[in-house]
Amino acid sequence: MEERALHVRAEALGSDDATRDRVEGERAPRRVEGHRPIGVELARPQARVEFVRLPLIHRTRSHALRCAPGSLAVLSEGGTGCEDHGIVCAPEPPPSRETPALTQKTLVVQVPTSRHAALRARLAAGDFEFRKVPHAAFSVKGGGVVATLYRSGKLVVQGPDPELFLARWTDFDAPEQAAPAERGGLTKITGEMIGSDETGKGDFFGPLVVAAVRLDGKVAEELVEWGVTDSKALSDTRALKLGVLLRAKLAHSVQRLDPEQYNERYPKYRGLNPLLADMHADAIRALAKPGVRVLVDQFANARVMRSALRGVDVKLEQAHRAERNVAVAAASVIARQEFLLALQELSEEYGVGLLKGAGSPTDRAGAEFVRLHGWDALGRVAKLHFKNTEKVKRLAGLER
Structure with a gap:
């Protein structure tokens, strides 16, 4: 069959941070399987030509190539082919029976500066290739994963199973992702603001805690990426770790x-x-700026x-379920972290497992505490106006 030339204009949509391997000498063009065809415009609709995307081609580059019908346009890394852009034509391969490429996922965790060196040393012991990436402390590639630790402390892990990488090579948990509806429901922040929330008011044991945070819209977007949400939707372990990062x-x-x-x-x-309002006011005063929005x-x-806030130059807003705002959500996480740490401290100090809640x-647990330390000591660990106090007394055998 007579082959007729076909003019195809294709635009490569590779990522901005894609890099070209530098290898001396000529390299034969490589066929890349499993990538999605992109940006193909056919001059003749009946002709069958495919374009295969390689990540090393930058987003803004366009190429013109000529291929015969039934051929596959392939990009090579060696710079040979049409107009020295590494574009050549190859016979169309038979249908592939290989397993389709796995879906790529991205996870982001925050790594304290003090642990950067230890993480690098740990990865150096593995089968990873270290690469240079702008604004990064280091980046590694291997095992189907690319992990980049930026100088800001953000560790970005990309691959089909980034959770496995985190579990094996780091001490960090994968961030808990809020459900799409929850993430989408977070109120967008456009300017600087303060959010305040409390925890412990319904718990018999432990302190009453109020936390406030101040942030702007840019930081708020980062917190959403971290998976920050109302602390009640987080496990204790996640709240403790996320609280450290937020502080x-x-x-x-x-x-x-x-x-x-x-x-x-x-x-x-x-x-x-009124007591709770005074605690919120004290937390807000410590962060307040003239005219700042407070939720x-x-x-x-x-x-x-x-x-409680009379005389403080702020724009006060109050709302039920305000944790839908990421500033209040962040405050709720810090407050809960503080409460959990305090409860743990009290449990260790008195040798009794003091529980959350009031059931x-x-x-x-209260009765056990009283039997070990006496009735008069209960006020050191519990809020005595709760109805639980009388129940503890009965269980401890102090009420006849």
Whole structure:
């Protein structure tokens, strides 16, 4: 069959950070299987020509090539072929029976500066190729994964199974990804603002904690990438680790009332809400700038919080379920981290597993504490105005 020339114009859409391997000498063009055809415009609709994408070609480059019908346009790395762009024609291969390429995933974790050297040494012991990447401390490639640690501390892992890489070669957990609807539901931040939230008010054991953070829109986008969401949607382990990262990243303020101080202050207020409002106000004052927007997860009548912040030049907003805003979500994570650490400290100090919440297991833990340390010591670990106090007394056999 007479072959007629076909003019094809194709545009390569490789990534901006793609790099070209530099190998001396000529290299034969390589066929690349499993990549998706891109940017092909056929001058003759009936002709059958495919274009195979290689990641080393930059996004803005266009090439013109001529191929016969039934041929495959292939990019080579050696710079040979049409117009020295490494484009050649090859006979169309038979249908491939190989397994399709695995879906690529990307995970991002934050690595403290103090651990950069240890991570590099650990990866150097593996079968990885170290590469130079702009703005990166280092980048490695191997085992189907590319991992780049940027100087900012962001470790970006790309491959079909980045979770496996993190589990094997690092001490970091893969970030828990919020469901798409949750991530999409986070309120967008356009300017600097403060978010404030609390934890521990429904827990018999442990402190009452309020945390506030200050951030802007750019940082907020990073936090969404990290998987920051309402702390109630996170496991304890994830909240503890994420809290460390957020403290290092954000301007923040934490107000903590341990049980002894809580039991001393609580009777001086007309209920919990005014006390909680004062703690929010103290946390916000520590971060406030004139006119800055402040969002608080509403826990009482709006006037209670307004009264506590009277005289502070901020734009106060209150909303139920304010954790949908990433600033409040970040504050909730830090507050919960602080609470969990405090509860753990108390458990270790007194040799009793003090539990979260205010249910029956909490009552049993309280009774065990009283049997070991006496009734008068309960106020060191628990909020005594809770109804659990009487239940603990009965379980400990102190009420006849």
